Amino acid sequence: MSSKQRRMDHSDDEGTHHSRDKFTRERRSSLDRRDTRDRDRERDRDRDRDRDRDRDRDRSIYNERRVKRENNISSPEDRDASSYSDRRSKRRRSITPDSRRPQQLEGDHYIPNYEKDGYTPAPRYVGRPGDMRFPPHGFPVGLSLGFNVGPAPPIIPPGGPLMTMDWTGPGRQEPLKDPDQLDFLVTFKYYAEFLQMSNPKTRYTDDDLHKRYNDYKEAFGIKQLKTFFEAHKKEEWFLEKYHPKYMEPRITATKELKKKNYQAFITDLKRGLLDNIVNDVEENKDEAKTDESAVDKNEQDEDANRLFIKSVSPSISRQKIEDMCKEIPGFKYLALSEPNPQKKFHRLGWIVFEEGSDMDAAYEKLNEQKIDEFVFYLARHKNQTGPVRNRTTPDAANTLERLKKDSSMAMKLSEKLDKDVDNTMTGSQLIKQRLVLIDDGRRREEIDNIKRILDIHIEYLRRTHLFCYYCGCESDSVEELNRKCPGRHLRSLPGSNDAKSVGKSLKEKQINATTWLKTLDHKINYKTEPSKYEDEVEKHGGLNIKQVLETFYSENIIEVEPGRKFKCNLCSKLFKGADFVKKHIDYKHHATVETTTNDAKFYNNYVLDPNHLLPTTPPNPTAALVPQSVTPLPPNPFPVMTNAPPPPFMNFSFPIMGAAAGTPHDQIPRIGFDGRDDSRERNSRQSSDSRRQSSRPNDLNAGSDPRQVKSYVDLDAPAEGDIEIKY
Structure with missing residues (x-):
């Protein structure tokens, strides 16, 4: 037999077995379906039989009760009364509880065990309209609805009184803090809002508000002065600068220094080194027309004879540091800077020695010395090789009217400071004589003549009295003056922009210039007429x-x-x-x-002191005081049309009586029927269920564990108590 025939025979045998197996499986499946159908029918018969038995039992119980009730009635009148009582019992029961009936917690009401550790019943009216304590799933937490609904109500303990939550009123804000109780100056807007909120029945005009705000600013300034004074009145730098007893030694030493500076200035004035001085910012950036090497010769010679103190504690007195430095041969004087509020009021220092002193030996001996457990770290003073960046004034200081005023004020100030040091000092008169002497008879413009007088007096005040005219501040050493105002203080040309005016509008520049000139006048007048x-x-x-x-x-x-x-x-x-x-x-x-x-x-x-320090405050601290209770609603927070009605949970049409989960039955408000459409509720529930995957796990307002037992109210139970429902 060939291989092809063998394959065909094998295939026929295999097909025969396959048909027989298929018939067996179909037969077995038919029997199984019949058995299943028989079992279902038997189960249905059993269920019908049980239902009939229960119906018969209930009917027999009902008949027994009826017979028993009829046997207790002895007359037709009683039967008529019983019939009337049955009809009356079908009427709606009164919501007023019967005083003769004992108050018992009956009915289908379940109260969970609150003492069970780690168990909290789920809230009762979750997602009901108006109850924003428990927002539905998917509602953005912290999203304001355009009005204020107030803080979340506290949880009422079981048996506690009900709390009415008024959700319908206008947006309410937390009361603003009293500006008089704050340690920083509030803005005019904040102050006006506080007045209106504190006195809602009073109508303030703009003039009244500005007057009250100005009074508030004056009172606040006085309070700041007292606060800063009490905080620093025991520190050494503060005593040395303001206390009459501690000021005297420093005033005496400063007068001696000014006398030496006076002699040096008069020498340079007579030599003609100051004849061509000009304090204008030139367009070619040649900021000075004088021989600066001659003007600043003394300062450059002394740069190599200085040691720089990196930090001086505010509790260390000047006298203790001078006693330490006097042990070094060639010690000349000690200069200390003003305290820096940004660095805990620490100061800088300069130790100046006589020319030719051994600076290496002085550095080795004074570096890392201690005074009252404070370590002094020194550095070698280096000469400044690069150009000095001079300070500039607003261009308002370079007008003819302002130059005349500054010229008169500078001459008066020079005469006043000369008298305070020594009556023999006549710097202003010598300057005028020098100007007359160098007058070559050429015809000059009025503004040029005024500038010549003003600029020489400004240089005299700076070099002799260590006073920068345009800064309006006086120093007790050359080192401190150069630190405050390095180089010279120059006037900006009319129409030019200084560094502080870049990017500002014309109105802002005018306001800044006016404020700067007013402050300058106050500083100069105080030094000129302190008795006033x-x-x-x-x-x-x-x-x-x-x-x-x-x-x-x-x-x-x-x-x-x-x-x-x-x-x-x-x-x-x-x-x-x-x-x-x-x-x-x-x-x-x-x-x-x-x-x-x-x-x-x-x-x-x-x-x-017009340059006194004040307590520092952070930038714009008033912004942190304004309650952020009303936040604008972001565009399209819900998938609804623009003109569509609001979602169900935004319906605040009546005040809601809040009740905590587990409240006793007789204290639960009967507001279960709110006229909602069940289909809409089911749709909203289905849409919220689809968003449960992306719910926030850390949200405190989110629903609790879904496996918790939820308390419920039997709606068929008799109502107790008078409940007023407002629609």
């Missing part, structure tokens, strides 16, 4: 020394017997009159009186 400001010290926040002394006397003069006997509170000595006690205090307790007077002068010196 001392007489008005109370206006600036200072103390009236006469009133301080009167208060001091009244506190220390005690009346023992009315009109006959008085006592000194300082030593308990008796006198016949109050005037005798006052004279006694002035004579015997003069030190105490002087201390009281110096304390008042100490505070006044700080207040009247």
